[in-house]
Amino acid sequence: xxxxxxxxxxxxxxxxxxxxxxxxxxxxxxxxxxxxxxxxxxxxxxxxxxxxxxxxxxxxxxxxxxxxxxxxxxxxxxxxxxxxxxxxxxxxxxxxxxxxxxxxxxxxxxxxxxxxxxxxxxxxxxxxxxxxxxxxxxxxxxxxxxxxxxxxxxxxxxxxxxxxxxxxxxxxxxxxxxxxxxxxxxxxxxxxxxxxxxxxxxxxxxxxxxxxxxxxxxxxxxxxxxxxxxxxxxxxxxxxxxxxxxxxxxxxxxxxxxxxxxxxxxxxxxxxxxxxxxxxxxxxxxxxxxxxxxxxxxxxxxxxxxxxxxxxxxxxxxxxxxxxxxxxxxxxxxxxxxxxxxxxxxxxxxxxxxxxxxxxxxxxxxxxxxxxxxxxxxxxxxxxxxxxxxxxxxxxxxxxxxxxxxxxxxxxxxxxxxxxxxxxxxxxxxxxxxxxxxxxxxxxxxxxxxxxxxxxxxxxxxxxxxxxxxxxxxxxxxxxxxxxxxxxxxxxxxxxxxxxxxxxxxxxxxxxx
Amino acid sequence: xxxxxxxxxxxxxxxxxxxxxxxxxxxxxxxxxxxxxxxxxxxxxxxxxxxxxxxxxxxxxxxxxxxxxxxxxxxxxxxx
Numbered sequence: 001x002x003x004x005x006x007x008x009x010x011x012x013x014x015x016x017x018x019x020x021x022x023x024x025x026x027x028x029x030x031x032x033x034x035x036x037x038x039x040x041x042x043x044x045x046x047x048x049x050x051x052x053x054x055x056x057x058x059x060x061x062x063x064x065x066x067x068x069x070x071x072x073x074x075x076x077x078x079x080x081x082x083x084x085x086x087x088x089x090x091x092x093x094x095x096x097x098x099x100x101x102x103x104x105x106x107x108x109x110x111x112x113x114x115x116x117x118x119x120x121x122x123x124x125x126x127x128x129x130x131x132x133x134x135x136x137x138x139x140x141x142x143x144x145x146x147x148x149x150x151x152x153x154x155x156x157x158x159x160x161x162x163x164x165x166x167x168x169x170x171x172x173x174x175x176x177x178x179x180x181x182x183x184x185x186x187x188x189x190x191x192x193x194x195x196x197x198x199x200x201x202x203x204x205x206x207x208x209x210x211x212x213x214x215x216x217x218x219x220x221x222x223x224x225x226x227x228x229x230x231x232x233x234x235x236x237x238x239x240x241x242x243x244x245x246x247x248x249x250x251x252x253x254x255x256x257x258x259x260x261x262x263x264x265x266x267x268x269x270x271x272x273x274x275x276x277x278x279x280x281x282x283x284x285x286x287x288x289x290x291x292x293x294x295x296x297x298x299x300x301x302x303x304x305x306x307x308x309x310x311x312x313x314x315x316x317x318x319x320x321x322x323x324x325x326x327x328x329x330x331x332x333x334x335x336x337x338x339x340x341x342x343x344x345x346x347x348x349x350x351x352x353x354x355x356x357x358x359x360x361x362x363x364x365x366x367x368x369x370x371x372x373x374x375x376x377x378x379x380x381x382x383x384x385x386x387x388x389x390x391x392x393x394x395x396x397x398x399x400x401x402x403x404x405x406x407x408x409x410x411x412x413x414x415x416x417x418x419x420x421x422x423x424x425x426x427x428x429x430x431x432x433x434x435x436x437x438x439x440x441x442x443x444x445x446x447x448x449x450x451x452x453x454x455x456x457x458x459x460x461x462x463x464x465x466x467x468x469x470x471x472x473x474x475x476x477x478x479x480x481x482x483x484x485x486x487x488x489x490x491x492x493x494x495x496x497x498x499x500x501x502x503x504x505x506x507x508x509x510x511x512x513x
Numbered sequence: 514x515x516x517x518x519x520x521x522x523x524x525x526x527x528x529x530x531x532x533x534x535x536x537x538x539x540x541x542x543x544x545x546x547x548x549x550x551x552x553x554x555x556x557x558x559x560x561x562x563x564x565x566x567x568x569x570x571x572x573x574x575x576x577x578x579x580x581x582x583x584x585x586x587x588x589x590x591x592x593x
Contacts, residue, residue: 142523153575158593162593169569172572205576277566284528284531287532290539295552
């Protein structure tokens with residue numbers, strides 16, 4: 001039973017966690033006590049402690065690494081992210097976190113190729129920023145008073161610089177001591193350049209007018225600090241003109257691209273920094289001598305000319321004699337000439353005065369007045385004539401301009417109208433007269449033809465009961481008869497009174513009834 | 514010709530003007546009055562140059578730094 005149910009049915013020993021961790025630690029540290037590993041640097045962090053933490057990686061794996069402060073300071077090339085490196089060290093484990101890491105004793109670029117590729121990349125970036133622009137380069141002072149040198153305080157470089165300065169033109173030199181290789185190099189150099197620039201004119205330390213950053217020859221790794229970006233940027237930001245002199249003539253580091261002047265060697269930097277004093281002294285002496293000589297020659301020349309001119313000046317007596325003689329002669333002639341002159345003028349005056357009588361003037365005035373009066377008298381009529389002429393012209397035009405034609409037309413119309421109306425009247429009158437004549441004639445005719453006229457000739461009209469009676473029967477039947485004569489009517493029989501029916505009837509007939 | 518006060522000139526300026534003054538005097542094409550003024554200015558310039566050239570003293574000092582790398586002062590450097 002026990003044998004079957006026992007779940008620990010193996011002979012594997014049982015560890016505690018610590019035991020296992022300890023075993024792993026021993027195994028790893030024993031097996032990998034000294035390794036060289038090649039890889040790419042990953043993330044790098046540098047806390048204030050001074051230790052450096054970084055990752056080493058390739059395309060599949062990562063190993064954490066640590067570099068203690070002392071080791072980091074000794075390094076010639078500081079590891080940077082992306083750099084291909086070979087690291088030497090040992091593996092340790094970190095049991096508290098189940099981790100392992102490599103403790104790096106040395107780390108260097110994996111061959112020159114890796115280093116140079118990195119430098120080229122950096123250079124291109126800075127160039128793109130315009131840090132190498134020739135327009136940024138400042139002119140070096142001709143004769144700086146104070147030269148700041150950023151270099152190692154001991155060694156051949158500062159000595160070479162000072163010697164050459166002494167030969168040419170001794171100057172005040174301020175040395176800013178820096179490490180010229182190793183990890184401290186780049187930050188110290190950058191700080192020194194910025195530090196010189198930070199010095200004010202009135203500060204405790206004098207501000208240099210020129211900076212030389214110098215280092216002797218060495219391997220590429222030795223000079224690497226001067227390839228660091230922080231150094232290049234500090235040099236580019238320097239307002240003090242800066243000469244770089246790093247390594248030998250054939251070595252070029254990043255600072256050379258941003259410095260205002262690159263010197264092939266530290267000695268050459270000193271030569272670029274100052275002129276040769278002796279040459280200047282002799283120039284100044286020579287200039288002084290030339291100036292004095294030129295001035296002397298000039299004065300001498302003028303002095304000579306003055307002497308020559310003064311020799312050529314005649315004696316004052318010679319100048320005066322001739323004129324004096326002429327003066328005497330003329331002085332003698334003067335009174336007579338004056339008299340003659342007066343006589344001549346008087347003669348001219350009398351000649352002129354003769355013709356200058358008032359009458360002449362008066363005549364002239366009178367003539368002019370007459371002319372003027374004549375003109376004046378002609379002036380007004382002329383104007384009047386002119387006005388008249390113009391007015392006539394105007395009137396003519398105005399007359400032509402009036403409604404004369406229309407008036408004439410109207411008058412003619414009116415005349416015709418009168419004529420016509422007269423003719424109309426006459427015609428009408430004639431017609432009326434004619435008609436009246438006709439009417440009278442007709443009336444006369446009517447009268448003539450009427451029965452009344454017949455009455456005058458002795459005929460009468462008999463009416464019975466209002467009707468004209470033309471027959472005897474009618475007259476007998478009538479109740480009464482009325483006979484009309486030319487001078488009136490006569491009734492016969494009152495309501496039946498018999499009357500002769502006709503005047504033409506024989507009266508005996510009437511007497512029968 | 515600039516009229517900067519000679520005493521304020523840098524060595525380079527003073528030298529350049531001195532050269533000019535000498536040239537003018539040598540050409541001799543200035544009036545006498547003017548040439549006297551030029552000569553006087555030239556003498557001043559020369560004095561200025563000489564003075565700047567006499568200031569050729571060597572003094573070498575190294576900056577002392579504290580632990581932080583901040584400059585604290587200078588100490589003379591000798592024997593280099």
